[in-house]
Ligand SMILES: Nc1ncnc2c1ncn2[C@@H]1O[C@H](COP(=O)(O)OP(=O)(O)OP(=O)(O)O)[C@@H](O)[C@H]1O
């Protein structure tokens with residue numbers, strides 16, 4: 001084994017934030033090296049330093065033993081280092097093929113002097129790379145028409161067209177379904193075999209133990225440890241991340257479940273939802289399982305007025321609940337935490353304080369006039385419990401780390417104390433400690449009589465938290481399971 005990349009003594013600060021302090025990491029050729037740490041620990045910042053998005057204040061980077069400087073993303077690309085971003089950097093109106101070779105198209109001279117893009121060469125190369133990665137995506141498809149998983153694969157393929165030797169994957173599985181994760185891991189295995197080295201960030205412990213060779217833990221921007229994955233336990237790893245031992249990760253509180261409070265009958269919307277009926281009881285955590293695209297989010301959006309359904313009825317506390325807007329839903333006590341925090345929920349160019357007070361929920365809701373000050377205090381309490389890492393309330397939300405943005409969103413929804421809380425992927429990108437805290441809070445709110453609908457692709461979370469579970473597929477309800485009947489196999493069997 002030989003070291004391909006080495007970082008030493010890396011420092012990086014932002015106004016009011018010390019993001020990296022004397023950080024170090026070493027990457028061997030052909031290894032998959034996981035990087036772990038709590039939300040805001042500095043993982044993404046470190047990757048951005050390696051790829052020239054940020055310039056370190058201090059520190060050295062060595063590639064194959066030689067000291068290098070990376071001033072901008074193009075330097076990194078030129079040296080064979082590529083990052084696969086969560087929100088892809090692809091041009092969505094261009095085809096897959098055009099994206100792969102954007103800016104470095106192979107050319108060929110005709111009649112000895114005119115330079116032409118060499119399409120046959122491009123197609124040949126693209127096909128080779130796709131075959132190597134084990135993926136099958138039409139080269140003439142518009143990127144816009146692809147799902148998240150395919151876009152990610154195109155990004156990886158694009159990196160290879162540049163001859164990348166080091167790939168950086170920052171939470172690549174956060175928005176993937178189980179099946180897509182398997183496909184990605186298969187591709188990763190092929191890359192490793194070919195000697196490509198990877199830095200891999202994830203909050204999912206089971207993944208790290210499955211695919212990593214080594215792991216480096218970072219806490220508050222500082223290096224804690226590097227270890228072989230075989231030499232460390234999950235408990236140890238978490239202890240290194242949080243600086244103390246953690247106990248039960250999925251606390252399920254026994255709750256006295258009451259009468260049905262929300263009834264959905266025969267809900268339909270063309271091409272999206274077809275004849276869905278279910279009930280949610282008071283104090284119940286009602287899980288919804290299914291693959292991406294099964295219609296779970298659309299179902300939630302129809303219930304809370306963000307989308308219109310064509311047929312069917314919703315009733316709430318025995319009254320028709322046909323809200324025309326989300327505002328009306330909030331006023332009646334139904335709050336939705338969207339899986340897309342930037343679409344509904346957070347206004348990222350604004351400060352935390354503005355998001356606590358001015359943002360959608362409060363600006364539009366009558367509830368806010370009643371108890372505005374008190375609620376802001378409660379949001380603050382929840383943010384502290386979840387450990388939101390920010391210098392102060394005047395910090396711009398966009399500058400928070402991904403997981404910390406999610407915590408602010410969840411804190412706001414919890415503090416609204418709705419009668420029904422609909423959570424769509426509530427802990428995506430959230431670190432293990434804060435995730436357990438969110439689960440604890442949700443359980444306690446259910447105990448106090450709140451009803452919760454939880455949509456999640458995180459199977460341990462869904463099985464651990466739900467009292468009852470509905471499985472949907474292609475917009476249809478496949479069935480319901482009682483907690484005593486839960487198993488991962490059953491749910492997958494129904495969802496696939
Ligand atoms: N552009 C920026 N301006 C100001 N502060 C920033 C900026 N980018 C990151 N930070 C801060 O640097 C710290 C480290 O953030 P980073 O995104 O690296 O965390 P992370 O480990 O990737 O967390 P997560 O698991 O939530 O993604 C955080 O406190 C964050 O708020």
Ligand SMILES: [Mg+2]
Pocket residue numbers: 043044045401402403
């Ligand atoms: Mg991050």
